[in-house]
Amino acid sequence: MELLGATTVFLLVCVSCLLLATWRSMSQKGKQPPGPIALPIIGNMLQLNPWNLTASLTELSKKYGPVFTINLGPQKIVVLYGYDVVKEALIDQADTFSGRGILPLVKKLFRGTGIVTSNGETWRQLRRFTLTTLRDFGMGKKSIEERIQEEAHFLVERIRNTNERPFNPGNYLVHAVSNIICSVIFGDRFDYEDKKFLTLIDLLDENNKLQLSVHPQEKGKAHSEFTIETLSRTTIDLFFAGTGTTSITLRFGIVILQKYPEIVEKVQKEIDSVIGRDRSPSMADRSRMPYTDAVVHEIQRFIDFLPINVPHAVTKDTKFRGYFIPKDTMIFPMLHPVLHDSKEFPNPEKFDPGHFLNADGTFKKSDYFMPFSAGKRVCAGEGLARMELFIFLTAILQNFTLKSAVDCKDVDLSPVITSLANMPRSYDVSFLPR
Template identity: 80%
Template sequence: MEALGGTTIFLLVCISCLLFATWRSRSQKGKEPPGPTAFPLVGNLLQINPWNLPESLKELSEKYGPVFTVYLGPQKVVVLYGYDVVKEALIDQGDDFSGRGTLPLIKKLFQGTGIVTSNGETWKQLRRFALTTLRDFGMGKKGIEERIQEEAHFLVERLKNTHERPLNPGNFLVHAVSNIICSIVFGDRFDYEDEKFLALIDWIEENNNLQTSIQTQEKGNDDSKFTIETLSRTTLDLFLAGTGTTSITLRFAILILHKYPEIVEKMQKEIDSVIGRDRSPRMSDRSQMPFTDAVIHEVQRYIDFLPLNVPHAVIKDTKFRDYFIPKDTLIFPMLSSVLHDRKEFPNPEKFDPGHFLNANGTFKKSDYFLPFSTGKRVCAGEGLARMEIFIFLTSILQNFTLKPVMDHRDIDISPIITSLASMPRPYKVSFVPR
């Protein structure tokens, strides 16, 4: 019994010493961000709504402030809520917060080997390579604008062939946007009925199996980041990011606009005045079209497509404001908290192009407009997406009036919140030639 008692005392002393050492180490490094008490295994999942995380995190920010900790099951997440802390982290301390955090769904989709979810030197080299290659293929140059104009023409002709039949334009928009990436990567577009093209769209999530032969200076380099796996994964990332986000934004735009015929009418007057009916829209027109520009910005602000942002991570033990954040901690720099900031955008839950217009009708820029995020991990395809959204949408409104299948006042434009993204509600609309 004495031996047993001595062993118990010894174990208690060891545990106490370990706990004291851990506490002392953390206290020396600094306190971590506050948050609700987490339970074993489930974390804070019993205290939040996992199906509407943006709203739950908004409520927690009101109690714990702009920097707080929440546990999604065993996964610890530090949430940054509000423009000031998001900017401070992603811009002022951009290197510290440049890691890509992973959630199970993101890991399953992107596998951690492409440009979206890779980290460290792999990410730096893949991003540099992707941007350089895309520029060589025409992104950011006049040539890519002409490709988008050409694709917009095919899209308009396809819509004309619907003969005003009510339809969900989702597939049409996905095909048109995908063809831009195809024209960049493969050098040519696909016919909308091409079986290979349709298979590519259907199998886009399985595109990781696409293999290609690689011959560069990297042959025989065991440390190379340019493997068949990473390059094919990066190609898939470009398709997923370059097709999904832009086409969904356009679907949202048409859903919103056919609820507000007065906004469409004002946009069409501006389109007719600046562009006319006989030539394709071009990016140089945008500066002369403040109302249309404001509407497009408001669509992206309102839909809040990635409310949590794509998760970040700190790449080292980091001091942020008065807090200590351990290396590899998952970070949610909440875009929703910036795009729906009430001081910058009065009535943020309301769709209002006036958020981006001055009193005299000129376009008003906002530092809070961050749908593509900001900092080291800003969306690599932001310029391409902006060009596609403007040219496709103005081309559609240049040629069609949007006719709803119900009273426009009954159309629900509120986004459907999923685990990671905001999605448009299903709808049908007729495209009536002007």
């Protein structure tokens, strides 16, 4: 009994010392962001709607403020809600918040390879290599603009061959946008009926399965970040990013414009005044087309494509807004509250190109415009996407007027909400030659 009592006392002393050491460590580092009480294993899953996480996080922000913690299962995540905190993290403390937060399933699939999911030195070298290579291939130069203009011509002719019949333009837009990144990565575009090209598009959703196979690392050489696996994953990242996001934005844009024919008329009036009907739109035209530029920006703001943003992570123990955030903690720097800030964009739930126009009709820039995110992890293809959106959309409206399959007031702009992205609903539209 005495031995049992002594053992009990010893264990109590050990536990007390451990708790005291933990308390001192935490008190020295500071308190962590507040949040709802998490249950073992499942975390806050019962308090969150996984199919509309944005709405759940919006409600939590009202209670816990702009910086708070949630637990998705055992994964602790710090949420940043609002322009000020997102800017402070991604821009003012860009290096600290430049890590990529990886959920367990994504980590298993991608193993930290490629420009999107890698971290540390691998990510730095791949991003530098990617940006340099894209510039060498014409990104941001006249040559890539000419490729987009050429593809816009093929797209317009393909649409013209529909002979005004209503159809879903989704595949046409995917093929056109995909051909741009194909011309950069593979050196040439594909014919729209090319079976290999169509197969490549069809297999996009299956590519993750292929990543489970094992690729050799470079052998017999000093350590290098440029392995077969990292380079192939980076190529797939570019293909995905260069195809999916821009084509989805264009699909959203066309359905939005069906609902607002008066906006289409204003854009077409500006197109006729600045470009006319006989030549292709160019990026040089954009500065003289403030209304069209505002419409393109408003499409990106309104659709809120990635409301939660792609997850980030802190690269070191961090003090932020009076809170302590341990190294490698996953961060959700949300884009939804930035793009829908009611002070910057009055009545943000309404589609209104006036959000990007001054009183005199000139284009108004906004620091809150972050559809490509911001900071060190800003989308590497932002420049390409901006060119594609302006040229493709302008070329379509230069040649066609949109006729919805339903009355314009019945056009449904509400997105199909997934766990991380807002997607456009399926629709049919007729393109009437002007």
